[in-house]
Amino acid sequence: MAFRVSSILRQELKLRPAYELALRSSCLQLVLARWGLETAALMGLGGEQTANDDGRKVRAVEAITAAMYESGLDNHATKAEKDMLEKPYRSWEYNDYVYGDHWESFGVLQWILGRQHTIPAYYSNFDRARLFQSSGIMPADPSTVEKFVGPFMSSQHTAEAQQLQREVDIAEAWVWRARAQVLLGLREEIDSAKSSSSSSSSDQDSPLETTLRAKHIPHSLRKMAADMPNTIPLAAKRAHARGLVESLEGGDFAIAVEMKGDNDTITTSVPYANLDQQHLDAIRKIAESRFLAFAWSLEKASDWDIGKVGELVSINPISSVWTPNDS
Structure with a gap:
């Protein structure tokens, strides 16, 4: 009987419960919705701003923050995420804008939950509009968060094990x-x-x-x-x-x-x-963001913190690049 070295160097991947992934994905979606408003304002994408435009966006920001609390996501958001959502419109700092790197984490979570069919090549980004649409969440409407998370409370429908291992x-x-x-x-x-x-x-x-x-x-x-x-x-x-x-x-x-x-x-x-x-x-940044999502989803990272990615060399016992092939 051949001795398969790589089987010893593999551990069965065990995902967090599906509802935890759905809650984390929902938190990201609210923060990324706010990120979109702040980034557009920073870059002046709206053209010449009027008092009505600014007032409308302030109300949108307030609605997103309210949705976090009304949906109960404040119990699952990180401190950094809550701080970002609670800041007044147009008061974000550099570290807040950097949170936009989490689009790729959001995409991986949606893929694990079966809402995305594929993960793009690592030199390409997820389609952001499609990501937002796939959950059905409307960031200013807390009831849509419940509609998205609800089915995952009683279901563990996530990516198939072999497919998950390959993407990891x-x-x-x-x-x-x-x-x-x-x-x-x-x-x-x-x-x-x-x-x-x-x-x-x-x-x-x-x-x-x-x-x-x-x-x-x-x-x-x-x-x-x-x-x-x-x-x-x-x-x-x-x-x-x-x-x-x-x-x-x-x-x-x-x-x-x-x-x-x-x-x-x-x-x-x-x-x-x-x-x-x-x-x-x-x-x-694409690689790190996706790596964080996989590591957290598989409980290899306890905190949702991109700053701690450097503490983790790999998700497998040995990085897939160096894992011996099955003989």
């Missing part, structure tokens, strides 16, 4: 690649910090440590930084062999890029490492 594996592969890119760019600084004889507590506040924390890089991965130029091609080859990435380009994860021609749009592929910093950050 894919998420792990992309979050690993995103972290690898950060380490690739900082490997000289990390090597210099390691060779420094002074390792005082003040190092925790160094620019390097601040960057690594901000980009949620686990301490256990930092020792791999120096060898990242060799490790990334190996990881890419393994991920492709396991079907975790669709294709490779230049020995790296392939990213589909649309290029506009004179008369049409051409889609081509480029290596992950060839992206500019703006696109690297965007893909990293």
Whole structure:
């Protein structure tokens, strides 16, 4: 009888109860509805504002906040979420706007609950309008929250186990690649910090440590930084062999890029490492947000806090990129 190493390195994925996922999804939807109003105001998307326009949006903001309390979601929202919803219109700060990164978490929760058929490629976003429509929740109407959550109180209808495992594996592969890119760019600084004889507590506040924390890089991965130029091609080859990435380009994860021609749009592929910093950050945030949703849903993360993602290396006992294949 063949000894299957990977079966030992797997644990059965156990989801939280479906109603907990539905409640978390509902909290996100209210905050993201508010995020949409605040972002539109910040960017001036409404054009010239009138007193009536502003008054209407203030009432919309107040209705969303009231819906949180009337629906009972205040018992399930995080402190940060409640604080954001309770702030007056147009008083959000930078950290509040960053919560928009949770659109991808929202999408994963909706997928687990069966409200989305697929999870887009990790260089693409969920369709936000479709996400909002799929729950049937109208953020200013608390009764629609109950209509969405209610069926999940007596049902555990969620993603099928094998499909869930595959999507978790894919998420792990992309979050690993995103972290690898950060380490690739900082490997000289990390090597210099390691060779420094002074390792005082003040190092925790160094620019390097601040960057690594901000980009949620686990301490256990930092020792791999120096060898990242060799490790990334190996990881890419393994991920492709396991079907975790669709294709490779230049020995790296392939990213589909649309290029506009004179008369049409051409889609081509480029290596992950060839992206500019703006696109690297965007893909990293997609991966982190989806990873958080899976980790929390599977009780690998106790808190809904993107800042703590860096404390979690993987959801599986070993990251899917490095889990041995079944023999």
